Amino acid sequence: xxxxxxxxxxxxxxxxxxxxxxxxxxxxxxxxxxxxxxxxxxxxxxxxxxxxxxxxxxxxxxxxxxxxxxxxxxxxxxxxxxxxxxxxxxxxxxxxxxxxxxxxxxxxxxxxxxxxxxxxxxxxxxxxxxxxxxxxxxxxxxxxxxxxxxxxxxxxxxxxxxxxxxxxxxxxxxxxxxxxxxxxxxxxxxxxxxxxxxxxxxxxxxxxxxxxxxxxxxxxxxxxxxxxxxxxxxxxxxxxxxxxxxxxxxxxxxxxxxxxxxxxxxxxxxxxxxxxxxxxxxxxxxxxxxxxxxxxxxxxxxxxxxxxxxxxxxxxxxxxxxxxxx
Amino acid sequence: xxxxxxxxxxxxxxxxxxxxxxxxxxxxxxxxxxxxxxxxxxxxxxxxxxxxxxxxxxxxxxxxxxxxxxxxxxxxxxxxxxxxxxxxxxxxxxxxxxxxxxxxxxxxx
Numbered sequence: 001x002x003x004x005x006x007x008x009x010x011x012x013x014x015x016x017x018x019x020x021x022x023x024x025x026x027x028x029x030x031x032x033x034x035x036x037x038x039x040x041x042x043x044x045x046x047x048x049x050x051x052x053x054x055x056x057x058x059x060x061x062x063x064x065x066x067x068x069x070x071x072x073x074x075x076x077x078x079x080x081x082x083x084x085x086x087x088x089x090x091x092x093x094x095x096x097x098x099x100x101x102x103x104x105x106x107x108x109x110x111x112x113x114x115x116x117x118x119x120x121x122x123x124x125x126x127x128x129x130x131x132x133x134x135x136x137x138x139x140x141x142x143x144x145x146x147x148x149x150x151x152x153x154x155x156x157x158x159x160x161x162x163x164x165x166x167x168x169x170x171x172x173x174x175x176x177x178x179x180x181x182x183x184x185x186x187x188x189x190x191x192x193x194x195x196x197x198x199x200x201x202x203x204x205x206x207x208x209x210x211x212x213x214x215x216x217x218x219x220x221x222x223x224x225x226x227x228x229x230x231x232x233x234x235x236x237x238x239x240x241x242x243x244x245x246x247x248x249x250x251x252x253x254x255x256x257x258x259x260x261x262x263x264x265x266x267x268x269x270x271x272x273x274x275x276x277x278x279x280x281x282x283x284x285x286x287x288x289x290x291x292x293x294x295x296x297x298x299x300x301x302x303x304x305x306x307x308x309x310x311x312x313x314x315x316x317x318x319x320x321x322x323x324x325x326x
Numbered sequence: 327x328x329x330x331x332x333x334x335x336x337x338x339x340x341x342x343x344x345x346x347x348x349x350x351x352x353x354x355x356x357x358x359x360x361x362x363x364x365x366x367x368x369x370x371x372x373x374x375x376x377x378x379x380x381x382x383x384x385x386x387x388x389x390x391x392x393x394x395x396x397x398x399x400x401x402x403x404x405x406x407x408x409x410x411x412x413x414x415x416x417x418x419x420x421x422x423x424x425x426x427x428x429x430x431x432x433x434x435x
Contacts (some may be wrong), residue, residue: 189411194407201403202404
């Protein structure tokens with residue numbers, strides 16, 4: 001059954017990908033990218049990778065679509081006519097695709113118990129997590145503790161991306177602040193009653209769900225990346241409804257930059273605190289009297305750092321796009 | 327009792343699947359944006375209600391049923407709102423309904 005669903009979803013994914021390549025309307029392409037993300041998220045889910053599925057759905061299908069759309073508002077709706085080098089790019093794509101397809105022949109069979117991923121460190125993680133960290137979700141244990149260096153790197157990648165976008169587009173508070181009146185793009189949907197009422201009802205629940213995903217990561221699918229995207233989505237919805245200026249009044253640009261840097265600092269600070277208390281960098285066992293409690297505390301803190309940085313970065317990028325003069 | 331619930335739930339699931347299919351066909355075949363949205367709303371509201379209630383009957387009285395209820399409530403709130411936003415955006419952008427163009431009887435004015 002899983003294979004059948006997988007084949008069905010992947011065929012839809014291929015169809016969507018071809019449609020993305022073929023369309024010349026960029027709005028359509030953005031919407032199709034959202035659909036592609038949702039399809040791959042569903043595929044992750046039937047492979048029992050609930051954490052990855054949640055991330056893909058929240059970031060790929062949710063926030064990226066909004067960011068793409070706000071970027072599109074600055075450019076034209078149509079794709080620029082293709083340049084001449086068609087044959088060359090076609091050849092490159094075909095060769096690359098053939099190489100990738102050739103490489104898949106060496107991959108282990110789906111679900112093969114002898115596959116390197118199954119025989120290397122994974123059994124150790126599954127066996128030792130109850131003993132060392134004592135949380136039910138092994139994915140969070142791997143992500144937050146065993147592979148904490150990788151996650152730290154990811155957080156800094158997110159942070160760097162946010163700083164890069166802000167450098168390119170500049171903090172745009174000035175442009176949105178000057179326009180007034182009912183046609184003001186900064187005023188949001190204040191004159192549209194239905195979206196506004198429903199949105200106001202939904203925003204608290206989205207925020208609550210974001211916090212649940214943030215702090216329930218030790219027990220179920222979730223964690224800082226997903227929660228950051230959800231909380232950012234709630235505030236983007238608020239910005240769409242009440243106008244961007246109102247959203248910036250709640251969370252000013254300076255605070256967002258602070259969140260971006262603060263989350264990454266919190267993460268690295270937890271690592272340095274471990275060193276100061278006599279352990280290694282990002283070794284949480286020394287953070288509390290009991291090593292297991294220390295691990296749990298460390299994971300909670302670094303997940304909070306991840307969530308803060310992701311929220312700050314996504315909102316910073318959104319405002320940088322939205323506030324820019326057309 | 328279980329058999330009755332099973333039959334009822336399967337009936338709801340099949341009916342939901344049919345309405346999703348009808349909505350999909352309508353979204354492709356209808357002539358303009360507004361009628362397409364009208365067709366798609368069959369998927370949106372009727373389809374989701376039937377499918378989720380059908381799955382709720384399968385789940386029985388459990389946490390899963392409550393979660394499904396919450397999802398249904400969320401869909402019923404957001405779906406029509408999104409349709410409303412889409413239609414008013416289209417109207418603001420100047421998309422005219424298809425049916426307005428032909429057949430305006432002369433003697434009516």
